[in-house]
Amino acid sequence: MPVRIVLNEDEIPRQWYNLAADLPTPLQPPLGPDGNPISPDMLSPVFPMNLIEQEVSQERWIDIPEEVLEILYRWRPSPLHRAVYLEKALGTPAKIYYKNESLSPAGSHKPNTAVPQAWYNKQFGIKKLTTETGAGQWGSALAFSCALLGLECKIFMVRISFDQKPFRKVMRQTWGGKCIASPSSETQAGRAILEKMPDTPGSLGIAISEAVEAAVTDPTGQTRYSLGSVLNHVMLHQTIIGLEAKKQLAKIGENKVDVVIGCAGGGSNFAGLAFPFVADKIHGANIDIIPVEPTSCPTMTRAPFAYDHGDTAKMTPLLPMHSLGHDFIPPPIHAGGLRYHGMAPLVSQAIVEGLLSPQAIPQVECYESAILFARTEGIIIAPETSHAVASVIREANKAKEEGKEKVILFNLSGHGLMDLAGYEKFFAGQLQDYHLPEEEMAKSLAAIAGLPKPSTQKTGKW
Ligand SMILES: Cc1ncc(COP(=O)(O)O)c(C=O)c1O
Numbered sequence: 532m533p534v535r536i537v538l539n540e541d542e543i544p545r546q547w548y549n550l551a552a553d554l555p556t557p558l559q560p561p562l563g564p565d566g567n568p569i570s571p572d573m574l575s576p577v578f579p580m581n582l583i584e585q586e587v588s589q590e591r592w593i594d595i596p597e598e599v600l601e602i603l604y605r606w607r608p609s610p611l612h613r614a615v616y617l618e619k620a621l622g623t624p625a626k627i628y629y630k631n632e633s634l635s636p637a638g639s640h641k642p643n644t645a646v647p648q649a650w651y652n653k654q655f656g657i658k659k660l661t662t663e664t665g666a667g668q669w670g671s672a673l674a675f676s677c678a679l680l681g682l683e684c685k686i687f688m689v690r691i692s693f694d695q696k697p698f699r700k701v702m703r704q705t706w707g708g709k710c711i712a713s714p715s716s717e718t719q720a721g722r723a724i725l726e727k728m729p730d731t732p733g734s735l736g737i738a739i740s741e742a743v744e745a746a747v748t749d750p751t752g753q754t755r756y757s758l759g760s761v762l763n764h765v766m767l768h769q770t771i772i773g774l775e776a777k778k779q780l781a782k783i784g785e786n787k788v789d790v791v792i793g794c795a796g797g798g799s800n801f802a803g804l805a806f807p808f809v810a811d812k813i814h815g816a817n818i819d820i821i822p823v824e825p826t827s828c829p830t831m832t833r834a835p836f837a838y839d840h841g842d843t844a845k846m847t848p849l850l851p852m853h854s855l856g857h858d859f860i861p862p863p864i865h866a867g868g869l870r871y872h873g874m875a876p877l878v879s880q881a882i883v884e885g886l887l888s889p890q891a892i893p894q895v896e897c898y899e900s901a902i903l904f905a906r907t908e909g910i911i912i913a914p915e916t917s918h919a920v921a922s923v924i925r926e927a928n929k930a931k932e933e934g935k936e937k938v939i940l941f942n943l944s945g946h947g948l949m950d951l952a953g954y955e956k957f958f959a960g961q962l963q964d965y966h967l968p969e970e971e972m973a974k975s976l977a978a979i980a981g982l983p984k985p986s987t988q989k990t991g992k993w
Pocket residue numbers: 639640665666667668669759760761794795796797798799800801867868869913915916944945946
């Protein structure tokens with residue numbers, strides 16, 4: 532029985548898959564401050580036009596440039612593993628497979644989009660990228676990609692993660708990226724927040740405001756902003772994960788997947804694995820597709836599908852997404868990459884349509900699952916990834932109760948070797964579960980009450 536299924540370089544997918552082409556109810560457009568759909572031109576101070584074209588594309592397949600593939604070959608195709616040791620420990624009849632995205636140089640799936648984003652920016656004549664980072668994985672990935680492509684990189688890192696993960700900063704420095712804690716005094720958005728809340732742990736929403744401001748106010752015009760999740764082109768670049776997985780499963784004669792699982796912060800690693808399977812579901816396959824989030828930041832399971840800003844200072848257009856409100860400051864749980872108030876519009880629209888079954892899981896169960904995984908499969912996973920593993924264990928136990936030999940596929944989005952502070956707290960008994968109280972949620976949702984509402988129309992097929 533193979534435990535590690537690999538592809539050769541020449542078997543790598545040469546096109547990305549765009550779910551927007553197949554969604555049964557169309558993706559709704561981003562809106563400007565006047566409530567009207569924004570034109571691609573309006574995004575041009577923030578992103579280069581070649582990426583804006585991908586953002587609005589309705590093409591089903593988009594070619595991956597040869598030079599991008601050449602960089603991806605450094606770690607791709609990533610292996611597909613069969614988790615036989617975890618299966619045995621659980622005594623489940625289910626077959627569990629995972630894509631190992633922890634093997635990229637930065638340690639997660641994030642370089643799958645950081646490399647093409649840096650490449651497209653460079654093609655457009657851009658010299659410097661700004662970005663935000665939560666857990667630190669995205670900032671590392673962009674610093675790595677900018678180093679390979681000769682671009683400058685400036686990263687606003689959410690304060691709580693900056694303090695919890697000092698070595699992430701050193702990783703970025705090693706790749707030549709500049710990193711500061713957010714909120715910072717370098718931007719108007721940061722200064723305004725610090726005045727109101729000097730001790731804030733920060734949030735991805737605040738860091739995004741700072742990074743966008745730093746890009747659009749650069750007088751040379753040669754700086755753009757880069758986002759590690761949420762946007763359509765980011766989901767697109769990540770689909771290489773699911774497309775490889777399909778080839779790998781076919782190689783071992785595994786023709787039917789029953790359950791697909793990924794953790795979801797802004798939605799990109801989940802979408803990357805799941806969207807090619809969502810396409811199968813749209814065309815009739817019977818698959819449970821589960822994005823997993825923390826109970827402390829319940830965007831998909833409790834928040835409304837609404838138009839909201841992607842950032843706290845309201846610099847971004849209004850996006851149609853599940854959102855806890857742009858002012859939401861999530862509690863400082865250790866899965867920093869899952870502390871975002873919104874969810875990718877493509878993932879949100881698929882939820883509205885009924886194609887996905889989101890789950891929320893508390894953090895103690897996630898750490899227990901991560902430890903079982905480390906002691907069976909051997910890999911110390913990122914705290915974000917532990918949400919996927921906790922859900923896999925629930926599904927594998929369900930298969931055991933039902934006596935069904937289900938095939939479960941999940942995305943191992945990153946390793947946790949830079950996140951050991953969370954593990955240390957868990958072993959010291961200092962980690963608690965947190966269920967977001969209804970009153971807290973109502974408070975942050977008040978910020979979006981007056982904004983336009985997207986349609987929640989669905990075909991009703993799922
Ligand atoms: C390892 C890992 N997994 C998952 C995520 C969540 O992001 P996304 O939902 O975009 O995949 C992050 C974000 O930082 C991460 O570092």
